Amino acid sequence: MQLPDSFFENRKLENLVENQTSYTLNNAAMHVFETHQQAERVLLQFDKPVLASMLHGKKIMHLRDHNSFDFLPGESLILPADEVMCIDFPEAQHSNPTRCLAMAIAEDKIKNVVTLMNENIGKADGQEWSLMDYNFHFTNDAGIFQILQRLLFLFTENHPSKDFFVDNMLQELIVRILQTNNRKIYTDKALKLSSDNRLAYIIQYIRDHLHESLSVELLSRKACMSESNFYRVFKNELGLSPVDFINTERIKLAVSLLQDPNRKIKNIYLECGFESRSYFNRVFKRMNKISPGAFQAKVAKG
Template sequence: MNLSKEFYEGRKLENLVENQTSYTLNNASLHIFETHKQAERVLLKFDKPVLASMLKGKKIMHLRDQQSFNFLPGESLILPSDEMMCIDFPEAQFNNPTQCLAMAISEDKISKVLDHMNELMPKVDEGEWSLMDYDFHFTNDIGIYQILQRLLFLFTEDHPSKDLFVDNMLEELIIRILQTNSRKIYTEKSSRLSSGNRLAYIVEYIRKNLHNPLAVKNLSKKACMSESNFYRVFKNELGISPIDFINNERIKLAVSLLQNPNKSIKEVYQECGFESRSYFNRVFKSRKRVAPGDYQSKLNVRA
């Protein structure tokens, strides 16, 4: 993500560690933090739920009840209000600063979005949508990336209607983050949840049968839903279509199989359930930005 020309023209560099430039609107505040020298154990806390997203450089995050982890560009972190962050900056330099955005969103705005989701897109078996009450670290998908890039522009733009523009973008951002969180829960806990949740059962079935044909029609029957309702419910809760989810899981498996230099590309795509090499190549490249053969070759060079 790129910071706008308006940001650089308006910001003042007053501190070398976590220099803060802030923009406040009705339902959210955007803070851009820049660190221009190495530092350790820097403390930061917000009084509202916050989305932190790395723009440039590297942080090491220390959060309560969690092991420390690297926080890198393209990744985001959701934190509840009053959560203390302890941060190291191992690579920051004056001419190559670490940059991160932190967006504090009003709890009233979040509650209204949750009410809207529960009314118009209720969960199938798992109660109501609610704000996660733990630290959620994830990689931005293309939808979230584009929203954050747009919000960076809107907050720094001098426009009389930007409160309205930002409000609309915040609603989509909150929905997409909750769907991303739901997708993570279903993927990581599908086995435990599958006995009492139809979507968890389907996710578990998909992951155990990636090598077999997986048609939406057959999956909807296993979920005891019509095909159209299954598709709608799946996309509402997980944020992606069943086919995209299946392909994502197959590509995860392919990445694992490609670690073996003795595996042929044909063996890999057949074990992952792809019907042809051309389709496998297209799906793999769309997600990894490189052809599977080139990906495997690079792994072997590094090894």
């Protein structure tokens, strides 16, 4: 993500460690933190739920009751109100500063969006949407990346209607994060949940049959749902279509198989359930920004 020119035109660099530039609107505040020298055990806390997203550089995060982990560009973290973050900056330099976005969102706004989702976006088996898991660490997908980029622009823009613009973007951001969180819960706990949750059962079925032909017709039949209802519920809950989910799981398998330099790509794509080599190449490159052959060669070189 790139900070807009208007940010650099208006910000003042007063501190070398976690210099803070803030923009406050009705339902959210956006803070951009910049660190220009190495530092350790820097403490940070917000009184509202926060989406933290790395823009540039590397942090090491230490959170209560969690193992330490690297926080890198393209990744985000959801934190509850009043969570104390302890942060190391092992690589920050004046010529290569660490930059991070922190979006503090009013709890009432989040609750209102959850209510709207329960009224308009049905879940399987009569379940309801609820607040997201906090301390949820994830990689931004294309949709979340584009929203965050747009929010960076909107917060720094001098426009009389920007509160309205931002409010609409926040609603979409919350929906997408909840779907991403739901997807992680299902994929992490599919086997455990599969006995009494239809989507969890289908996700486990997909994983167990990746090498076979999988269609929406087959999966909807397994879920005892009509095709149209199955497709709608699946996409509403996980934020992507059944076909996109299947391809994501197949590419994950392909990535693991390509770690072996002796494996032939012509065998790998069939093992992963792709019927066409060209389609496999296209999907793999779209998801990984590199061809399967180039990826395998890169792994082999170390």
